[in-house]
Amino acid sequence: MSIPAPLAEIVDDFAAVEAQDKLQLLLEFSRELPPLPPELEEAAMEPVPECQSPLFLSVDAADPSSVTLHFSAPAEAPTTRGFASILHQGLDGLSAKEILDVPDDFYSALGLAAVVSPLRLRGMSAMLSRIKRHLRS
Numbered sequence: 001m002s003i004p005a006p007l008a009e010i011v012d013d014f015a016a017v018e019a020q021d022k023l024q025l026l027l028e029f030s031r032e033l034p035p036l037p038p039e040l041e042e043a044a045m046e047p048v049p050e051c052q053s054p055l056f057l058s059v060d061a062a063d064p065s066s067v068t069l070h071f072s073a074p075a076e077a078p079t080t081r082g083f084a085s086i087l088h089q090g091l092d093g094l095s096a097k098e099i100l101d102v103p104d105d106f107y108s109a110l111g112l113a114a115v116v117s118p119l120r121l122r123g124m125s126a127m128l129s130r131i132k133r134h135l136r137s
Contacts, residue, residue, distance in 0.1 A: 007090030030081035050126035053077030059134035
C-alpha cells in the first residue's frame, strides 16, 4: 500500500503545520471542494451516513485508469467538506489501482486526531472505504 503523490503532498502540507493551524488548513480545503457538475444530482449520489454532516459521493470508474470522484456536503459543514476536498484533490483522476492501494488509515498521517473528534475522523475513513468498495465491485 502506498500514498499517491497528490495525496502525499496534502499529507506533507498538514505535517508542516502546528495543531491549531491544521484546522485552518482543513477550512481552506473545505472552500476548495468543487461544486457538482450540472448533470449530477445529489439524489443520485451515495450518502455516507457515518459522517456527522450530510455527505454524498459519486465514483465514476468507467475508465479505471482515471477515476472521477464527486462529493457534496453543505457549506455549514466545513470539517466534512474539508475531508471530502482532501480526498477529491488527492485521489480524483488517479487509477482505480492507485486508489485501492491507499492505506485505509492514511488520514492519521494528517495529524488531525488532536484537533478533530474520532467520530469525524471515522467519517473520512468511511468516505475512503465507500470509494474503494465502488472500485472493487
